Amino acid sequence: MNIRFYNAKILKLKENRKFVIETGELWVKGDTICYIGDGTNGGRVFENQKEDIIIWDREIDVCGNLLMPGFKNAHTHTAMTFLRSYADDLPLQDWLFQQVFPREDQLTPEDVYYLDILGIMEYLTSGITSNFDMYFFPPQNAKASVDCGFRTVQTSGLNNFGGTVELLEENYHIVNEMSDLSSFIVGFHAEYTTSKELMEGVAKLAQKLKSPVFMHNAETKKEVDECKQRWGITPTQLTDGLGMYEYGGGGYHCVWFEEADFEIFKKRNLTAVTNPASNLKLASGIAQVKRFMDEGISLAIGTDGAASNNCLDMFREMFLTTGLAKVRESDASCVSADSVLYMATAGGAHAMGLDDCDRLEVGKKADLIMIDLQQPNMQPENNIVKNIVYSGSKQNVKMTMVNGRILYEDAKFAIGFEPAEIYRKANEIIGRMK
Amino acid sequence: MNIRFYNAKILKLKENRKFVIETGELWVKGDTICYIGDGTNGGRVFENQKEDIIIWDREIDVCGNLLMPGFKNAHTHTAMTFLRSYADDLPLQDWLFQQVFPREDQLTPEDVYYLDILGIMEYLTSGITSNFDMYFFPPQNAKASVDCGFRTVQTSGLNNFGGTVELLEENYHIVNEMSDLSSFIVGFHAEYTTSKELMEGVAKLAQKLKSPVFMHNAETKKEVDECKQRWGITPTQLTDGLGMYEYGGGGYHCVWFEEADFEIFKKRNLTAVTNPASNLKLASGIAQVKRFMDEGISLAIGTDGAASNNCLDMFREMFLTTGLAKVRESDASCVSADSVLYMATAGGAHAMGLDDCDRLEVGKKADLIMIDLQQPNMQPENNIVKNIVYSGSKQNVKMTMVNGRILYEDAKFAIGFEPAEIYRKANEIIGRMK
Numbered sequence: 001m002n003i004r005f006y007n008a009k010i011l012k013l014k015e016n017r018k019f020v021i022e023t024g025e026l027w028v029k030g031d032t033i034c035y036i037g038d039g040t041n042g043g044r045v046f047e048n049q050k051e052d053i054i055i056w057d058r059e060i061d062v063c064g065n066l067l068m069p070g071f072k073n074a075h076t077h078t079a080m081t082f083l084r085s086y087a088d089d090l091p092l093q094d095w096l097f098q099q100v101f102p103r104e105d106q107l108t109p110e111d112v113y114y115l116d117i118l119g120i121m122e123y124l125t126s127g128i129t130s131n132f133d134m135y136f137f138p139p140q141n142a143k144a145s146v147d148c149g150f151r152t153v154q155t156s157g158l159n160n161f162g163g164t165v166e167l168l169e170e171n172y173h174i175v176n177e178m179s180d181l182s183s184f185i186v187g188f189h190a191e192y193t194t195s196k197e198l199m200e201g202v203a204k205l206a207q208k209l210k211s212p213v214f215m216h217n218a219e220t221k222k223e224v225d226e227c228k229q230r231w232g233i234t235p236t237q238l239t240d241g242l243g244m245y246e247y248g249g250g251g252y253h254c255v256w257f258e259e260a261d262f263e264i265f266k267k268r269n270l271t272a273v274t275n276p277a278s279n280l281k282l283a284s285g286i287a288q289v290k291r292f293m294d295e296g297i298s299l300a301i302g303t304d305g306a307a308s309n310n311c312l313d314m315f316r317e318m319f320l321t322t323g324l325a326k327v328r329e330s331d332a333s334c335v336s337a338d339s340v341l342y343m344a345t346a347g348g349a350h351a352m353g354l355d356d357c358d359r360l361e362v363g364k365k366a367d368l369i370m371i372d373l374q375q376p377n378m379q380p381e382n383n384i385v386k387n388i389v390y391s392g393s394k395q396n397v398k399m400t401m402v403n404g405r406i407l408y409e410d411a412k413f414a415i416g417f418e419p420a421e422i423y424r425k426a427n428e429i430i431g432r433m434k
Numbered sequence: 435m436n437i438r439f440y441n442a443k444i445l446k447l448k449e450n451r452k453f454v455i456e457t458g459e460l461w462v463k464g465d466t467i468c469y470i471g472d473g474t475n476g477g478r479v480f481e482n483q484k485e486d487i488i489i490w491d492r493e494i495d496v497c498g499n500l501l502m503p504g505f506k507n508a509h510t511h512t513a514m515t516f517l518r519s520y521a522d523d524l525p526l527q528d529w530l531f532q533q534v535f536p537r538e539d540q541l542t543p544e545d546v547y548y549l550d551i552l553g554i555m556e557y558l559t560s561g562i563t564s565n566f567d568m569y570f571f572p573p574q575n576a577k578a579s580v581d582c583g584f585r586t587v588q589t590s591g592l593n594n595f596g597g598t599v600e601l602l603e604e605n606y607h608i609v610n611e612m613s614d615l616s617s618f619i620v621g622f623h624a625e626y627t628t629s630k631e632l633m634e635g636v637a638k639l640a641q642k643l644k645s646p647v648f649m650h651n652a653e654t655k656k657e658v659d660e661c662k663q664r665w666g667i668t669p670t671q672l673t674d675g676l677g678m679y680e681y682g683g684g685g686y687h688c689v690w691f692e693e694a695d696f697e698i699f700k701k702r703n704l705t706a707v708t709n710p711a712s713n714l715k716l717a718s719g720i721a722q723v724k725r726f727m728d729e730g731i732s733l734a735i736g737t738d739g740a741a742s743n744n745c746l747d748m749f750r751e752m753f754l755t756t757g758l759a760k761v762r763e764s765d766a767s768c769v770s771a772d773s774v775l776y777m778a779t780a781g782g783a784h785a786m787g788l789d790d791c792d793r794l795e796v797g798k799k800a801d802l803i804m805i806d807l808q809q810p811n812m813q814p815e816n817n818i819v820k821n822i823v824y825s826g827s828k829q830n831v832k833m834t835m836v837n838g839r840i841l842y843e844d845a846k847f848a849i850g851f852e853p854a855e856i857y858r859k860a861n862e863i864i865g866r867m868k
Contacts, residue, residue: 081813085820089767122810125829280757281824283766311811311825316750323714332717333523374853376556377745377828379515380860386519390715391745394811394829395559395845411829419808426814 001057001404003028006039008062009373009384011069013359017342019385026067028366029054031180031404036362065398066371066384069359070129071314072348075252075273075302077135077157078119079112082430083307092220092282092308100307101161103433109140114425116144117417122312123150124408124415127369127397132214132273132302132352134187134252136162138171142182148415149405151367153352155187155214158202159194165201172209181403183353185249190216191235192223196242203242206249212353213244214273217251217261220284224256236261245270250351252302253278254292255285262295271298271351274343276320277311278304289325290334300348301340315392318344322389337389370399435491435838437462437800440473442496443807443818445503447793451776453819460501462800463488465614465838470796499832500805500818503793504563505748506782509686509707509736511569511591512553512578513546516864517741526654526716526742534741535595537867543574548859550578551851556746557584558842558849561831563801566648566707566736566786568621568686570596572605576616582849583839585801587786589621589648592636593628599635606643615837617787619683624650625669626657630676637676640683646787647678648707651685651695654718658690670695679704684785686736687712688726689719696729705732705785708777710754711745712738723759724768734782735774749826752778756823771823804833 005026012020025039034045034054043054080100087099107115112135123131130151133141138154145152154175156168168186175184186206188194194202194215206213217235218224227235236251237260245264250271254261257272265272274287292299301321303312318340325335349358357367373381377391388396400408407415439460446454459473468479468488477488514534521533541549546569557565564585567575572588579586588609590602602620609618620640622628628636640647651669652658661669670685671694679698684705688695691706699706708721726733735755737746752774759769783792791801807815811825822830834842841849 081810083816084814085817085824088817088820088824089770091766095766118810118813125810277753277757280754280761281766283760283764286761306825309824310820311827313811313825313827316753316827319711319750320714323711326717327714327720330717332525332529332715336523374857376515376552376559376853376856377747379552379857380518380864382517382864383519383522386522386744390519390522390743391740391747393745393747393750394827419810422810423808423813430814430816 002030002054004043004056004059005062005067006059007064009064009066010036010360011066012361013346018338019341021066021384026360027054028401028404031365033360033362033364033366036360062370063374065373067360067368068371069345069357070367070369070400070402071127071344072300072352072354073123073128073131073303073312073314074300074348074351075275075304076131076133076312077305078131078133078141079107079115079135080305080307081115081118082426084310086307086430088310092284093222095282095308104136106433107136109137111429112137112140113144114422115429116141117148117415118422118426119306119312120145120148120150121413121415121419121422124400124413125394125397126313126315127371127400128312128314129367129369129400129402130352130354130357132348138184139174139178142175142178146179146181148417149181149402149407151181151354151357151402153354154182154184157189158198159189160198161193165198165205168202169205172211185214185353186211187214190223191227191238199239199242199244203244206244207246210247212247212249214249215239215251217254218256219253221256234258234261236264240264240268253284253287255279255287257288262291262297265297266295269298271300271347273300273302273351274321275302275304276324277316278308280320282308286324286328289321290329293335293339298347298350299343300351301344313394314344315394318389318392337386340389341385366401366404368401369397372396372398436464436488438477438490438493439496439501440493441498443498443500444470444794445500446795447780452772453775455500455818460794461488462835462838465799467794467796467798467800470794496804497808499807501794501802502805503779503791504801504803504834504836505561505778506734506786506788507557507562507565507737507746507748508734508782508785509709509738510565510567510746511739512565512567512575513541513549513569514739514741515549515552516860518744520741520864522744526718527656529716529742538570540867541570543571545863546571546574547578548856549863550575551582551849552856552860553740553746554579554582554584555847555849555853555856558834558847559828559831560747560749561803561805561834562746562748563803563834563836564786564788564791566782572618573608573612576609576612580613580615582851583615583836583841585615585788585791585836587788588616588618591623592632593623594632595627599632599639602636603639606645619648619787620645621648624657625661625672633673633676633678637678640678641680644681646681646683648683649673649685651688652690653687655690668692668695670698674698674702687718687721689713689721691722696725696731699731700729703732705734705781707734707736707785708755709736709738710758711750712742714754716742720758720762723755724763727769727773732781732784733777734785735778747828748778749828752823752826771820774823775819800835800838802835803831806830806832
């Protein structure tokens with residue numbers, strides 16, 4: 001499909017990580033952005049020195065609304081949609097061991113496929129164009145994404161209760177080779193659920209595959225305290241000592257960080273993925289986002305799974321990322337809207353190995369969304385970036401395009417599945433377990 | 435208008451403050467809910483022992499979605515929409531004295547009228563059916579609401595820089611007598627902006643009018659510290675000592691409360707209105723919501739104005755009310771979804787003197803909303819109340835009805851004003867001040 005967007009405001013990223021808004025046209029050819037400009041050259045682009053006249057499949061009047069890069073959900077467990085509002089209001093470890101794990105044991109690969117699709121639908125309503133997913137059956141998760149046309153980066157949730165390093169390696173290849181829309185980065189669940197032997201195996205595999213490594217890291221104080229009791233060092237120190245980060249990577253949550261952890265994240269160029277709503281709801285704590293920024297450490301934002309959040313909404317996470325930093329530091333000026341929008345788009349893309357989806361620029365993949373500015377929460381237009389970060393909501397997402405395909409537009413899905421059927425499946429799956 | 439809703443889930447409030455969901459029909463006759471039941475008596479209701487057969491103006495298939503009471507926004511400055519995303523990222527006192535006050539000085543009553551309408555439009559998109567508003571020109575604010583068909587409770591923002599006790603009394607009568615949709619409760623801005631003489635005048639007036647009194651109370655630590663330096667006691671102690679709460683009332687924000695403040699709020703049956711998003715964004719702090727609940731003190735929830743929030747969204751406030759309490763207390767089980775939904779509906783109605791709008795029940799005013807459950811963020815339906823509080827978003831608001839009139843339905847407004855014209859006005863007003 002070749003799609004011409006005109007009458008658009010276009011959010012572009014400058015080298016200094018500041019956003020600017022230009023007005024004009026943005027053209028998509030196949031899966032790629034092929035032109036951004038004033039549109040005066042009437043459908044003509046130059047490729048490899050040759051002029052190409054594009055035949056449009058669709059021309060979309062953006063009506064002065066905003067085109068911007070899609071959000072990257074840099075940490076989630078998509079198929080956990082089945083536990084949304086099922087086992088709330090419990091501390092993390094009780095919630096995980098008494099409520100979540102026993103029900104996850106009952107999931108079939110087919111269940112996970114449909115629960116993923118439910119999650120993907122919600123991502124699309126929130127302008128999320130790719131997810132960094134850790135869950136059982138990575139090939140099944142990847143298939144759900146690819147079948148919907150959604151972009152996914154899978155990692156492994158390997159731990160003592162499930163998985164092997166061999167299976168991790170197998171999944172790495174299956175998912176990376178499945179589609180342009182799916183990729184895989186080495187990972188495991190967390191230090192507190194994984195033996196040292198398994199972690200050593202993961203580290204060796206990451207070195208062999210030259211892959212970054214991600215895990216849940218310092219989500220709760222209890223996790224860090226117990227790791228220090230076991231090993232005398234923090235999860236970051238332990239995993240770094242095992243040679244885990246030769247090719248980069250990072251951690252999810254990163255709430256209870258200590259000096260040594262910041263040093264290692266700096267030295268290894270790791271990304272801290274913050275998950276503020278989940279950290280509130282499970283009473284885990286408030287991450288030191290300002291400190292990460294001051295140290296120059298890369299940041300990205302994730303929703304975590306629907307069992308702990310409970311919604312998959314990047315607008316809520318963006319507001320919380322800055323709002324919680326402000327109250328934590330008693331400093332209303334810290335963590336600007338621009339920096340949060342960077343984390344939610346380019347920062348996530350960087351963490352997920354999706355540098356070709358990080359911004360609106362010629363040659364980048366067409367993972368982009370249209371934000372409806374003609375809504376009361378986006379008016380007046382004093383500062384559109386601030387409006388998005390501080391006031392934005394799912395209701396503003398008019399369109400979500402992944403890899404050049406419109407998957408969501410004017411509240412309708414175009415993913416090849418009927419919403420009612422997906423809701424029926426989700427209710428049936430959790431109904432079986434009650 | 436007589437409107438029949440059928441195929442509905444209906445959220446009802448039990449005596450123990452728990453919500454239950456029934457399926458059936460809800461009928462609205464004029465401005466009042468006249469029937470809730472299974473619909474078997476085909477449009478017949480009994481009034482004063484007489485049978486009345488209702489002729490329907492509209493019959494609405496709710497398609498299994500949820501009817502629930504509208505949200506009550508229990509603290510806001512509606513017309514501050516013009517400063518949305520204009521002067522962010524500053525501490526409260528700098529923000530207020532250097533950015534907000536100088537621009538507010540330039541507002542005309544006509545400006546306020548249109549800026550109010552912009553705010554009311556956003557309320558409707560968030561299922562808010564009434565606001566507790568403190569701003570300049572209360573009669574003008576009330577007129578904007580009444581012209582839109584929206585319900586408003588005004589209070590005074592009287593302080594040393596504007597207003598008199600006489601004007602407050604005049605506004606009390608004008609607004610209370612203007613319409614069924616408008617009422618007025620005595621109030622003033624805050625201890626830190628108001629002389630003791632003025633506060634004494636407010637207290638005397640409240641006693642004369644038998645009115646509750648509301649003010650900003652303990653929003654920042656600086657405010658409380660300075661009050662104690664001036665008077666040796668907290669704002670709550672000072673205002674209580676002036677005889678302010680003979681007829682009840684309460685405070686907005688109530689973040690930096692001390693033992694004596696909790697005691698006075700209990701003794702006087704006052705309401706603490708929490709404003710969590712604004713308290714984050716201005717780095718003011720996190721209110722002790724669990725402590726208020728443990729003490730049995732009434733709670734309500736407000737968005738505050740768009741200059742400090744920046745959106746007027748009760749879904750965000752509800753999630754924050756429980757999420758921030760959980761992380762503050764390190765207790766994921768505290769402040770349940772039911773209790774938060776109570777604060778956002780009946781709690782607010784109680785604070786605002788709108789006990790006839792507090793719940794769905796025969797004889798109550800028809801201030802109600804329809805929540806779209808056929809959206810991915812509302813599925814599966816493990817627990818609809820939790821889904822609303824933890825996952826809900828503006829995108830779920832299919833309809834907002836105030837006083838029996840549908841003002842918002844399927845993303846269209848029916849308030850007698852064109853959205854584009856209101857947006858143009860808002861941009862023009864702030865444009866003049868830049």
